[in-house]
Amino acid sequence: MNADTATSGVSERRVLRIAVPSPLRRLFDYRPPTDHSGPINPGCRVRVSFGRREVIGVLVEQIPEALSDCPADKLKPALEVLDTVPVLDPALFSLVSWAAGYYQHPLGDALHQALPVLLRQGQADRFQHQTLWRASSRADLSALPANAHRQQAVLALLIEHPQGISTDALRAEGGDPKLLRTLEAKGMAEAIEQIPRLPHADSQDQVLLEAPLTLNDEQAAVVDRLSDTTGFTSVLMEGVTGSGKTEVYLQAIQQVLERGQQALVLVPEIGLTPQTVARFKARFKVPVLALHSGLTDRQRLDAWLWAREGSARILIGTRSAVFTPLKHPGIIIVDEEHDGSFKQQDGFRYHARDLAVYRAHQLDIPILLGSATPSLESLNNALSGRFEHLRLTRRAGKAQPPRFELLDIRQQALDAGLSTPLLARIRQHLQQGTQVLLFLNRRGFSPALVCHDCGTPVDCTRCDARMTLHRQPPHLHCHHCDRQTPIPMRCAHCGSDQLRPAGSGTERIEDRLQVHFTDTPIHRVDRDSTQRKQALENIMAKVHRGDPCILVGTQMLAKGHHFPKVTLVAILDADAGLFSADFRGMEKTAQLILQVAGRAGRADHPGEVLLQTMQADHPMLNTLVNAGYEPFAREELRLRKGGHLPPFSNHALIRAEANRQGLAENFLLSVREWGQQYLPEQAQCVGPFPALMEKRAGLFRAQLLIQAGARKPLHQALALLVNLMQEHPEARRVRWTLDVDPIDSY
Template sequence: MPFIADVIVDVPAMQTDQPFSYAIPESLTELIEIGMRVEVPFGNGNRHIQGFIVGLTELDIMPNDLKPIINVLDLHPVLNEELLELADEMKETTYSFKITCLQTMLPSVMRSSYKKYVTLLDNNLPEKITDELFLGLGEIEWDIAKESPHFSELLELRRDGKVDIRYEVTTKNKVKTKRVIKKALENSELLLEKEKTRKNATQKHRLLDFLMEIDESEFSIKELLETHDITRPTINEGHKSGWLTIEEREVYRNPYAHHQFKKDTPLKLNEEQQLALDKMKVSMDQEKSDVFLLEGVTGSGKTEVYLQAIAHVLEKNQTAIMLVPEISLTPQTVTRFKKRFGDDVAVLHSGLSQGEKYDEWRKIERKEARVVVGARSAIFAPLENIGLIVIDEEHEGSYKQDETPRYHAKDLAIWRGKYHHCPVLLGSATPSLEARARAQKKVYQLLTLTERAVSKAMLPQIDIIDMKEEMKQSLTTTFSSTLLEKLKSGIAKKEQSVLMLNRRGYSSFVMCRDCGYVLPCPNCDISLTLHMDTKQMKCHYCGHEERIPYRCPVCDGDKIRYYGTGTQKVEEELKELLPEARVIRMDVDTTRRKGSHEKLLAQFGNQEADILLGTQMIAKGLDFPNVTLVGVLNADTALNLPDFRSSEKTFQLLTQVSGRAGRGEKAGEVIIQTFNPEHYAIELAKAQDYEAFYQQEMRLRHQGNYPPFYFTAQLVVSHEEEHLAAKKMYEIVAFLKKYLSEGAILLGPTPKSVARINKRYYYQTVIKYKNEPNLSNGLKIILEESQKEIRNGLRITIDMEPQHFI
């Protein structure tokens, strides 16, 4: 009986968010499988697009009107049954289109692009068009056609049916290959060939000698050319004569090819670590999809517990996923995992090139790697028979994707855990209130580590410096006198320090002291930030850049001054105050280049610098035994933001960065500079008292009706015209009220805190609710309606459980 293919097509719209049926040509019958990408016609047939096969349906009789699949884009399925089911789950929970979910699961290099052509349907066209555009070829690329002065006439001819548009799917050559040679004759035959060769043919003699020296294995032509002084024509002659063969070999782009990972052995666990591991082993062995929350103070050896839990999984011939929140954490984590598990580890994160990511993905898909280490998107790794999923620093907001589909990696990890009947392990020194509350209610199983793993390592001594008092002493630098003295002392003792400032750039804004004018971004409602290294003013929202002004554009005054402090400015101050100090600055600007995170951390680890200065990317996960001092230059950066999580984020950040001190046998100190020394988040971070913070913050969340007591949903509308964005947002709120009970709380509509970004105005509303069975139906209708609004310039987004409300 004939089969038809059910295909999800690459057209992200509500009316196409369903499988379309295609006939399978006889030539492709043996190749087609569920989970493959295919090229299919769509619309009038001239448009070719990519699609995913999500089902095969057997029919008694093949309908005559079905369009056939044009081509298969894969030799094997790229998405297995589990990931196709996960896409359905994501579509429902993130209010996204299925095609977007499917594409998110694959490396970006596997996304097809499209070429658009104008195609002649009628030879009887005006001469000026055929002469200028088509030149008798019958079709022309759309982008070239658009440059013609006759383009508008061309569009009119399209309406008359005399020309049409043709789309073509283009895929990149993603596989890297190398050319290798293999000897095709026995050594005795090669010796005869050498004896027949004239004496002055030195190149040929050299190649024949080389072939007789090597065994049956192949040898890279590139290496042969570079290291054995043999020319390409000589190699080609050998191939033509039949005494060697030339073949193409597929090779992996290995991001760690130049690294040496010395094999290590498991460390002896302390009593608390062993107890946590034993509880997880029971769950793994009984194939239970339990969720564990491992709450361990900084330096308590959580990573060693992860490693030994994964080792247990590998002994059972299962696989594991290890997620870290940021690329800055990856180098040290990868090193520890590669040392323990060697080539069994594949790495997936944004710091790799597209080709490297694709090759790492293929290693996983081909079952050549059983442990995946990576950031958020590594949750889609095509592993089978998963035995454990670990999410380190589970409280981090970066596990939530800010773009469609707006998924949270933690939710998908728990879904995959249930699918594979395996546990999920969430680890943190400062768990999110949501995770800790679930552990309190026994939804998660709580495991605790209260002591540092290194026997003599103690939690650091933390001191709070009131910067209001320092200012009274005419402080003219970013550094309090206490912090400066501690830095000098550390350098003298050849110890290292970490300084955190949660703001990159030179200063936060530029202001005229005569009239008060602050240089704004022309596209966003935000001031520009000064960057001295490039001598530019930059917008950190839209990327706009312009030169530094030396006179005020409003009053023409010359009293332009820089206010606020950025990492560049602090670096300059350090060089003035401590000229002997060797400083490494680590922020978004210094880590743009591939491998820069790893390089800077390696330099610091090799003690090539006394001070590591950076933004919050240095606050987590770093483990340097010689770091005895941590300085937080301004603890208030996130404290006063209009976000109900601001206190939680401040407490977490201060606790995490404090944990970088005293991780070896040397005692550690932490200096926290703040203008709010009495704030509970700062006082409890000083005391390293997570439990007290949890109780205090839960009381405030309960009073304010915020998570974890309520669920939240955020709807955002944007448009280039402010009144249209506001009008649509008010219409949506009025519509939603019909789907909400009296128990739901609606906040807004209001402009977002930064109301204009990249020339678009943003309005939002937030829904807080406990149980709203009809809300999903209302949101689906809004999603459907949003498709019609795109042509009017309106964009509507739905974000369930957003991490940021600013």
């Protein structure tokens, strides 16, 4: 062999560069498996030895052996190639890769999180096959012995079901499944594998089960704009609550279905998914599937596969559904786009709304963002021309917007947070035969248990927080670290037995309402009262009967629910977010108030909204209730711009936590001191400073803010800082995370 041939032979040897689920921000090189001879494409899963364990990685690329950072004799062979066809198609692989880069997250872990759990575990990317039995071509009842009555009965059943019958169905009809193998041995029965099919999966001509509603001119303008679109466009639909946003979604999707395409609909919370799915199934004669954490791993994988093969025409899911493969993508819809639930708050900290916009651009399809209270980021994108801004200003049908009233409770005696004027107004509405909704975003009986003698509250020993008192069942519960303890008999500080609840939660409000309205059903809706399966559905069924009742609950009641008979909505503590340390506090408060208020007067009954407040003169609160959300949002944007805050600057938070006070801050301080020598001029570090709740779950937390006027210098800064923190000598004693575009400062 001459030198040129030898060189050519070496250059042809390839190395697999694999993304492994780990916190390490790098790829790992392996030789192909010794027993594998076929092609291996990017996006295929590969089982590899990683340290002392075996993991499932994803092939990113193949490179010549000479380009590997690892010496050839040190390269391990991969153990197994699990796929012949990539589980992540090129578009989805590109989306996850871009997201990992943007959010500065390890690619291996990002790819891992984008896959259904069973695929992460190495199971085959195929449907759960069902084994059916049928009679073979050699089946002959007369060939069986005359006394083999049970075999004859089973074979007769197989002959009656030429398409096949499951063992459960066979047993239900009186047959003995144990005899199937006997018949198989005689050549008279055979097992077949059946892939489950979705009903109406092949329906093309008729996609509707019920006729669409008549649109008003504003709704029609949105649908027409989307139907005129041949490629990517991003539309922000700002519609007051009750304006018929869902009907716009349905009719926009109808046009997509008639073209043979698929629709992906993102909703913020799992609680909204069942009612949304029911509404879509009632309208369309096509497969409508849900994707959310309430499904089993098998159900999620099957739905994912049906979407990939194109059988599932409408996909409705929470934030992780943004990574669902689509064979024929037609439109993406993000409902309640402002909702913070679209931001993943641990691990891979992506924002599903922003990824949905990127994905729509990547697929060259339209995206529709809907909300009654758009996020200031989306509103600013609309005002600057990046998004098209369409408005729905009128409620659907004859429904009128509710009337707002600020109820000044200064110097008023309150009964567990209920003022006398509010109780009178509740009684008035109930006497009219309608329903009332009371909103308080604090679950439990009381947010604190306080000693009446010395004033010391019962605090959580693991957090800088007070323990919440619950009465059903009686216990103290920290809602930050989930610590639960029995209710103490005496104060740990002074020994007094005068421990009393301070403040009100939903349980206490429910108790007091039962005293004031003894003959009226009271339904509490919070995380505690809806833990049991079907609990929320059962409560909603009672409310939808229309009988007078009182609903009291947390933000679980704030969005998506339609209560035709609710005519009074009362927000018991409208001041809760007015003075938040988080610069987004006022925006979140306004959104929550208007979302809750939107439950009132949604049908023929006029509605009113009462806000109990001790800040009746607050300018932003008055702007919100008197002028509406958009004037409020424009003023808030003006203030943000003056303060160089998002969306007029770009933020990232480096959070660190350690088991000793000061360690996390010192770690971030050294990161800042090093970083300031190398960071781009347009980027700057602010902090470090303790988190708003410094101690949580036994760990002391601090954070460092990185901000820049543009995204490029911010990401340049983050790339430098991430490399530093990975190599920092204190990194083993401190756990750190990076949050790009954070929505919470905690």
